[in-house]
Each structure stands twice: as C-alpha cells, then as structure tokens.
Amino acid sequence: MKRWAAAIAMVAACLSAIAQTPDARRSGFDDMSPQTQAMQRDDMQNPAMLTVQDGAALWERAPSASAKACSGCHGAAATSMRGVAARYPAFDKSLKRPIDLSQRINLCRERHQQSTPFAAESPELLAVESYVALQSRGLPIAPPADPKLRAARARGEALYRQRIGQLDLSCAQCHDERAGGRLGGSLIPQGHANGYPLYRLEWQALGSLQRRLRNCMTGVRAEPLAYGSPEIVELELYLAWRDRGMKLEAPAVRP
Amino acid sequence: MQRRELLQLGVALGTVVTVPAVRATSSEMQDAIRGYANGASVKPGKVKLDVPPLVENGNAVPITVSVDSPMSATEHVTGIAVFNDRNPQRDVVRFTLGPRSGKALVSTRIRLATSQQLVAVARMSDGSYWSHSVDVLVTLAACLE
C-alpha cells in the first residue's frame, strides 16, 4: 500500500512540475554576444532604426495626388499600428488565405491607395514594414485564434518538419533537436522569428523573415520557396504560432 | 606551405582550396605602422584597444580605443590609427584628435575578413607613438546566402 502511495505521489509531483515548467524557449537575442545585444538595445546604435526613419517618412507620403498617405487613413502609427505586427500572419477574407504583414501593406497600397505594390524585399517595403513592426515592439506575439487558419498552420508545421534539399535537413532537426549545438563556428539558435524585420550583420542590411527562411533553404541546398508564395506564408504562420507569447523585438539585430 | 603543395593537398582531399593571390603578412602590417609613425619607434603601452576576443560575425565588430592622456594643450593625442593583418588592406581607420576632444576615446564598428591581429597606434603631441595589439577570433557564417 505504502509503495503505491509513494508512486502516486511521485507521478503527481511530476505532473505538477510539468504544468509549472518554465518556458524553455530562448530568443535569438539571448544567444548573441553582449556587443550585438547592446547594438539591438540602443536605438541610436541599431542600424535598423535608419530604415525605420525611412518608413516613418513613407508613412506620411501620399503615393500620388489622388491617393492618401498611410497616415491619411491610419493617423499616427504609434496608436493605430500598435499590436498589428504581433498578430500577423492573419487570414485575408478576399484572398481566402493567410497573408503576412508585408502582403497586408501591399494590399493596402493596391486597394486603398491606388498604387502598385512594392517589390518583395524592396527598400520601401522593408522600411514601411519595419516602421509598422516597431509599433508592436515589446508586445507578446499573438497569432489570431482564427479557425480558418488551422489547416494552413498545419501545412506550415508539416513544412517545418519536412527534410529538404541536398543536405536533407528539416528546420526541426537543427532548431528543435540541435539548438544550442554548433554549425561550423556558429551557435545554432532555436530559430524564433520574434525580431523581424531585422538588421542581420551577415547581410549588412535589414531584411525580412522570408529572406531569412530562403537563406536557410539555400543553406541546405534546397530550392528556396518564392517570396510571397502561399507555402512560405504558411511556414511564417506556423512560426508565429511556435513563438506565441514571446516578446516581439522588431526591429532586432542578429548575427 | 607553398601554394602548389596546398592545392595538391586540396585535390587529394577532394576539396577546392582557394589561396588569395597576394597573402598579407604581418610584416606588411609592420610596414604600415612604420609608415604612420614616420619611422619613429612605436612602444607598447598607454593605448587600450577594446575588441571582443571572439566575434560572431566579422561584418560589424565594435571596437573602442582609449589612450591614457590628459588631452591638455601641451600634452594630448593627435591621432589614433588601427591596423589589421589579414583583411585585403592593412588600414582600418585613422582618427585625428586634439585638446578639444577632452578625452582620447573613440569607438566604431569595423569589418574583419577572418581571425587576425589588430593593432591600435596613438600619435602623441610630443612626437611619441604607442600601441596595443589584440588577436581576434572571427566566426565565419555557416551558410552563405
């Protein structure tokens, strides 16, 4: 009888420990050197803030005489855009699929500003995206609990776990199973997408999550998913779910 | 190792080895430092070159150079120059300072092509030169874009 009681007590203790397990997720920020962390923390040292300035200027600029600037509908970004980046990708009713923040910006340009969309990864698109993302800095990533996203998110997760490329590796194999290990001289991070768009020292420029994902695919010698493809957005959608609750650090700095 | 031997070894290992056509030697760096000092002797001391010993990306390495000097009208640092031994060029940056600086303390971010030695040289108002050398390990990116 005593042995059963002890076993039950032990199981109960384990279960309660699991329920109270601290978040094992580490932001890439925590894996960086103190110098690179300092670069991210200080808005006067973070090169991404130069691009944010461009974004602030574009926010106020009407694309043509007959169209409003972003500010014409949305007013001050600090109020109207607060929390927006934290809940993208989101479902778009007319396209009937998830879209990410850069696609949302371009849809606004087409639908409400009578303008052509900015090219993928263009300086203008990155500028506006980084300016909008800044307004959610410090907020928890909050992917929408929209049932219409469920299937797309599952496809994104399947892609995350799929082995691809000549090196035949999946995202999960490095970033779930081997995080904390090393690839060459570099520490493998858990790969949380909580700082995008960000200034990557390797790029010597600010870039999007899609650019980073494509880099990884090229790295394992796979054909990278096209910018703006439904598949890459589904992967972003899954990553936002994987990162839910983590603080958004945009615009971050990473090596 | 001679270039030919290195290439032969590379072929034997089934790898492609590229050797830059002109390889920098630290004697080149010494020449650059000597040129900056106009032939005067450069003594170690007074200068502190602050750079992380291990760098996670060579594209933006923060460095700080400070020099022990009152920065008065009669005794001050007139210049600080930083040299390297394995980038394509030996010079990194050359600062001009004066008593208006208040302190001899400059920071910037530099590029390091690979692990190498950096030397900061200070030129003083009395014509003397002082230096500090640091070896830096640079992590190269695991995957290229």
Add this chain to the structure above:
Amino acid sequence: MPTPHSDNMARTLLTVPTTAKRGEVIELRTLIAHIMETGFRPDANGQVKPRDLINRFSCRFNGELVCSAELYPAVAANPYFSFTMLATESGTLSFNWEGDNGFSQSESAVLTVT
C-alpha cells in the same frame, strides 16, 4: 535624434546632448546609412562590385575640429562613430561626411553650455 531629411540624403542618427556644463566632457555618437561597398566583393556573376565608400568624417564645433576620421573599406556598413568633446561654450556642432561618387552630407546640432 533623427534629423530632418530630403530624399537624396542618407539617413543619420545623431546622439548629441542639447545642454552641457562648462568643463564637462560630453559623448557624441553618429550613425549614417551607407553601404560602404568595399570594391573587393564580387556580384552573382563574379564581377567585382565597384567601390562606393565614405572616405572622410569630421566633426567641428564653432568651426574648430573636434574629431575627424579617414575611413577605409574595413569600416563597417552604416558607419558608426563615438567620440568625446570638452564643452566650454555654447555653439553649433557640425558633422560632415564625404565619399566616392560625390557623396557629401552635413548635419548640425546646437549645444547650450551653462
């Protein structure tokens, strides 16, 4: 602070105190957007991308040189400088960057010293 800007100027971020005490040594920091193309990098076709660098930076206070720098390709993209100045009187700080392809930019800031 971010600086007022027209389209063909590079973005800058200047960290300059607006006030200082006489005799105080203040810290000045500058960051400017610039690719700092080294002239050593090949493009996707193996052609070397032409050099495009900022070559000189200078900071003056009421016309007097505070700090200047000669930049070589080893200075990182979006050049960042931090340096100090002895504050003795009120006046105007002017920052100047010059480089390849006719690059030339100036910014200024007012300092009040009490």
